Amino acid sequence: MRCRSWLTLFTLAGSLLLFLPHTQAQAGTVTFYANGEELATEGFTSPELTKDGWTLRFEHIYVTLAAVSAYQTDPPFDPHRDDEITAARQVSLPGPFTLDLTGDAAPRVLIGAIDTAPPGHYNALSWRLLKADSGPAAGYSMMLTGTAGKDGRTRPFVLYSAEESTYRCGEYIGDERKGFLPADDGSTDLELTFHLDHIFGRADRPAEDPMNLSAHGFDPFADNKIGATMRLRGLHIGHTGEGHCRVEWH
Amino acid sequence: MRGPKVRTLFAGLLAGMALTPPLVQAHGAIISRTTQTVICVQATYDSGQPMAGAQMAVFSAADPTRARLTGTADNNGHYCVVSPPPADGAISIQARLAGHGAIIHIPADAERGFTQNSSPRTAAGYNTTQRVVMAASIVWGCIGTALYFTGRRPG
Known part of the structure; x- marks a missing residue:
């Protein structure tokens, strides 16, 4: 009888320990940044003019984001093949956040950090681009202001889009691999990268480059007084570094 | 009579092997394989x-x-x-x-x-103490089960 009591107690204690890895695993910090790269901070300047030869300098590039999430996926999420991200672990910043990609901290603009992230490789990323409720870009998910120039002409512009979308990306691709959060109270960072050349194209790339074929250039907006609506549907602006993302338009 | 003949033959073989020019040995061809x-x-x-x-x-x-x-x-x-x-x-x-x-x-x-x-679960990482306790639980379970049935022996 006594022996069986010990057996029961010991088995229960062992079973409880099975759940400990999830509750007691050391936590680290995952920090999210948004990045419009040099095209946001320096603009489109020679030789990197728009595909139709315009110089662009940006005063503000507002984007509004929510549900910024990082995932540990195995097998790794493939944005070319997979519709949904299936993750063993996930950390999220709910938002919404309205960021200016030309702000003081640009090109890397802090979105936020999570300091209770379980260790592992965060090899997938998702976020939602949605309309801002308030602030300078209220009513729009993306808004660009600045000055355009071509052939001696200079004109201010305001371009905006109210389209909402969800980006689902695989691993960050760049000079270094990102997203590895060590178990010993470490930190890592991830990046939501906005490729503005997918909107305006690039004069220093071949005209038949797939990006140039789909990009608007600036000519369609040049004859508007100041404000014009951009149609972003079909353009792949969001990346993680150089890594591709699947876009779902809402 | 047989002993001296065998010894002579053996000595001859050894001498022949010793006198074989090294050039003959170099004719061997070997193919090794690595995958x-x-x-x-x-x-x-x-x-x-x-x-x-x-x-x-x-x-x-x-x-x-x-x-x-x-x-x-x-x-x-x-x-x-x-x-x-x-x-x-x-x-x-x-x-x-x-x-x-x-x-x-x-x-x-x-x-x-x-x-x-x-596997994601392994990636989470059990520490050594947890692994030892889990293993001990399994072993003790076996021993306890055996003791239980031993105690129920009819008599």
Whole structure:
């Protein structure tokens, strides 16, 4: 009888320990940044003019984001093949956040950090681009202001889009691999990268480059007084570094 | 009479072997074999256009943040790795060109059907104490079960 009591107690204690890895695993910090790269901070300047030869300098590039999430996926999420991200672990910043990609901290603009992230490789990323409720870009998910120039002409512009979308990306691709959060109270960072050349194209790339074929250039907006609506549907602006993302338009 | 004949014959054989010129031994031909794994990838844009001349980098699972090999894809976006390090063969190959890139993960047992070689639960990591206690629980369970049935012996 006594022996069986010990057996029961010991088995229960062992079973409880099975759940400990999830509750007691050391936590680290995952920090999210948004990045419009040099095209946001320096603009489109020679030789990197728009595909139709315009110089662009940006005063503000507002984007509004929510549900910024990082995932540990195995097998790794493939944005070319997979519709949904299936993750063993996930950390999220709910938002919404309205960021200016030309702000003081640009090109890397802090979105936020999570300091209770379980260790592992965060090899997938998702976020939602949605309309801002308030602030300078209220009513729009993306808004660009600045000055355009071509052939001696200079004109201010305001371009905006109210389209909402969800980006689902695989691993960050760049000079270094990102997203590895060590178990010993470490930190890592991830990046939501906005490729503005997918909107305006690039004069220093071949005209038949797939990006140039789909990009608007600036000519369609040049004859508007100041404000014009951009149609972003079909353009792949969001990346993680150089890594591709699947876009779902809402 | 037989003994001296055998000894003479044996001595003759030894002498013949000793006098055989070394040149004859060099005529032996040996083929040795080593088996190498060759993994080839093709990097393309999603339009299907090859990423000609893409920068390629090979990472091992053991040291995933440092490229073990780097190279350049050919005009068709092809890039091959011979005997990829490390010994377990699990590698990731990254391709980058003109601001776009992709990475492919190739498990160690890719040749047997691309099954995964890691599990999320193991990745979470039980510490040594937890592993010992779990093992002890199993052993004690067996002993306890045996003691239980021993106690029920009819008598």
